[in-house]
Amino acid sequence: MLITHENIKIRNTVPDDAEILCHWWNDGKVMAHTGFPNGLGTTKEAVLNQMQNYDNEKYRVFIIEIDSKPVGEMNYRNMSDKTAQIGIKICDFCYQDKGYGTIILKLFINTLFDDLGYEKIILDTNLKNVRAQHVYEKLGFIKQKINIDSWKDQIGNLQSSIDYALTKEKWRINYYERKRNY
Ligand SMILES: CC(C)(COP(=O)(O)OP(=O)(O)OC[C@H]1O[C@@H](n2cnc3c(N)ncnc32)[C@H](O)[C@@H]1OP(=O)(O)O)[C@@H](O)C(=O)NCCC(=O)NCCS
Numbered sequence: 001m002l003i004t005h006e007n008i009k010i011r012n013t014v015p016d017d018a019e020i021l022c023h024w025w026n027d028g029k030v031m032a033h034t035g036f037p038n039g040l041g042t043t044k045e046a047v048l049n050q051m052q053n054y055d056n057e058k059y060r061v062f063i064i065e066i067d068s069k070p071v072g073e074m075n076y077r078n079m080s081d082k083t084a085q086i087g088i089k090i091c092d093f094c095y096q097d098k099g100y101g102t103i104i105l106k107l108f109i110n111t112l113f114d115d116l117g118y119e120k121i122i123l124d125t126n127l128k129n130v131r132a133q134h135v136y137e138k139l140g141f142i143k144q145k146i147n148i149d150s151w152k153d154q155i156g157n158l159q160s161s162i163d164y165a166l167t168k169e170k171w172r173i174n175y176y177e178r179k180r181n182y
Helices: 013-025 028-034 044-051 100-115 130-139 168-174
Strands: 001-006 008-012 061-064 070-077 082-088 120-126 143-150 158-167
Touching: 001 100, 008 100, 013 028, 013 044, 013 061, 013 070, 061 100, 061 143, 070 100, 082 168, 100 120, 100 168, 120 130, 130 158, 158 168
Parallel strands: 082 120
Antiparallel strands: 001 008, 008 061, 061 070, 070 082, 120 158, 143 158
């Protein structure tokens, strides 16, 4: 997959990305919201091995580039029933809160619905991640369920999450009819 829009690119990972992915995934500051405040503790070799399992039909990680610089990653997982679960991390903090995440998600969602045939997109986020919740709700995601103290993070703290869903129909009403106005 390759999505380009102005200075933004969303592209498949290549082996050379293993180093930066490893760097991001081992950084506790980047990974805290996913429950790993000490980072994943992975290796470049493990990331390279993982990459071999990426498959358009099942699960794939993408690199987000802004002005040709890798600044984060995103992914989708095929959950069957034409449903994709997605995740996004703008890992370079300098690029957060500048409007990029909203645009990148719109581009990705358009591709999943229009080009890859999905009918529904789901995701979950930490209850404390109010910025992400704001962005998802702005895009039309509907809160499905709040899971209070439903899982323990890497250091044993209970965490809560929110499940969201967005149907193609809802997306179409929100954005598609506005001629994909970014
Ligand atoms: C979540 C994420 C994708 C959002 O992308 P972004 O580029 O930072 O966000 P944007 O600049 O597009 O939009 C931010 C919006 O949230 C608002 N916002 C910022 N901080 C906020 C806060 N603490 N509470 C509520 N809203 C907040 C901004 O005002 C803006 O709203 P607006 O578009 O209505 O003006 C990105 O910050 C990110 O990847 N963060 C790290 C990883 C992460 O949290 N991933 C999601 C976990 S599921």
